[in-house]
Amino acid sequence: MTRTILVTGASDGIGAVAARRLAEDGHRVLVAGRDRTRTQHVASDVGGDAFVADLARLGEVRALAADVLAATDGRLDVLVSNAGGILGRRALTEDGNEATMQVNHLAPFLLVHLLADALREGAGLVVQTASAAHHAGRIPVAAAGADLSLRRGYSPARAYANAKLANVLMVRGIAAHMPDLHAVALHPGVVATSFGSGSTSLLRLVYRGVARRLLTTDEHAGETLAMLAAGTPGAEWTPMTTWTSGGYYDGRRVGRASRASHDVALIDAVWRASAAAVGLPPR
Numbered sequence: 001m002t003r004t005i006l007v008t009g010a011s012d013g014i015g016a017v018a019a020r021r022l023a024e025d026g027h028r029v030l031v032a033g034r035d036r037t038r039t040q041h042v043a044s045d046v047g048g049d050a051f052v053a054d055l056a057r058l059g060e061v062r063a064l065a066a067d068v069l070a071a072t073d074g075r076l077d078v079l080v081s082n083a084g085g086i087l088g089r090r091a092l093t094e095d096g097n098e099a100t101m102q103v104n105h106l107a108p109f110l111l112v113h114l115l116a117d118a119l120r121e122g123a124g125l126v127v128q129t130a131s132a133a134h135h136a137g138r139i140p141v142a143a144a145g146a147d148l149s150l151r152r153g154y155s156p157a158r159a160y161a162n163a164k165l166a167n168v169l170m171v172r173g174i175a176a177h178m179p180d181l182h183a184v185a186l187h188p189g190v191v192a193t194s195f196g197s198g199s200t201s202l203l204r205l206v207y208r209g210v211a212r213r214l215l216t217t218d219e220h221a222g223e224t225l226a227m228l229a230a231g232t233p234g235a236e237w238t239p240m241t242t243w244t245s246g247g248y249y250d251g252r253r254v255g256r257a258s259r260a261s262h263d264v265a266l267i268d269a270v271w272r273a274s275a276a277a278v279g280l281p282p283r
């Protein structure tokens with residue numbers, strides 16, 4: 001059955017490949033990106049609508065959700081939350097959040113909530129591009145709750161690891177607590193895309209340099225993402241046709257997520273902190 005699928009980060013890299021593959025398979029694809037020209041280019045390739053929004057601005061995330069609801073008459077099957085990446089120096093967004101955490105996690109968290117009813121009208125699926133980098137994530141929790149700000153000890157890689165841990169925690173939280181929604185997290189592999197180009201870290205050299213030739217291709221990773229978006233949640237894992245809600249996949253295999261990602265208290269604390277950061281009531 002064909003689906004209506006919103007793909008964020010669809011203007012480039014893995015998301016663009018996934019958008020093209022899903023459209024080839026007959027799905028209706030809504031293409032979201034930050035750069036207008038790239039977003040429109042992919043949208044015209046896939047015969048879908050283009051939505052331009054910078055996830056570093058929560059106002060633009062709200063406008064994106066409103067535009068998607070209008071374009072789909074309030075019925076969406078799948079949200080593929082794929083936009084993200086590693087940034088440079090620590091910066092706060094205009095919303096007051098650490099920028100890496102906002103782009104990679106808080107914006108998708110808000111989008112899921114704004115689109116939840118539309119997703120329930122459809123297949124109710126959320127596919128979140130996470131990363132094996134989440135293994136290095138350490139989100140502190142104190143009496144005041146989880147601290148997503150990384151005020152101390154910031155590095156681009158630490159900020160990215162924390163944001164990707166938050167992705168996996170969110171997927172577990174959706175599966176456990178949002179009725180009729182099913183969610184899955186994917187580590188797409190280490191993929192030769194534009195990833196890391198906005199970073200000052202060593203990673204940029206890896207992604208741009210010699211090692212680039214050794215990485216997974218964006219074609220392979222994008223197709224994996226498309227397979228999850230077209231897949232069905234079920235108790236049993238049949239490679240790439242069913243997946244377990246709340247699960248974490250490493251490429252086309254069941255992945256081994258970090259111990260922290262299974263911590264129920266952390267799932268809850270990060271959920272509450274995320275809700276507060278984007279102006280939603282706690283669960």
Ligand SMILES: NC(=O)c1ccc[n+]([C@@H]2O[C@H](COP(=O)([O-])OP(=O)(O)OC[C@H]3O[C@@H](n4cnc5c(N)ncnc54)[C@H](OP(=O)(O)O)[C@@H]3O)[C@@H](O)[C@H]2O)c1
Nearest residue numbers: 009011012013014033034035055083084190191193194195
């Ligand atoms: N490449 C890897 O090795 C790797 C490994 C693990 C996980 N991942 C994850 O895979 C996802 C896709 O990455 P990629 O490798 O395909 O990287 P990419 O080629 O750099 O593409 C990133 C996509 O995210 C969008 N994006 C970035 N910042 C945004 C913002 N502030 N607002 C809206 N959209 C924004 C970009 O939009 P514009 O192009 O329009 O700016 C682009 O469409 C990311 O979540 C990344 O963390 C990648």
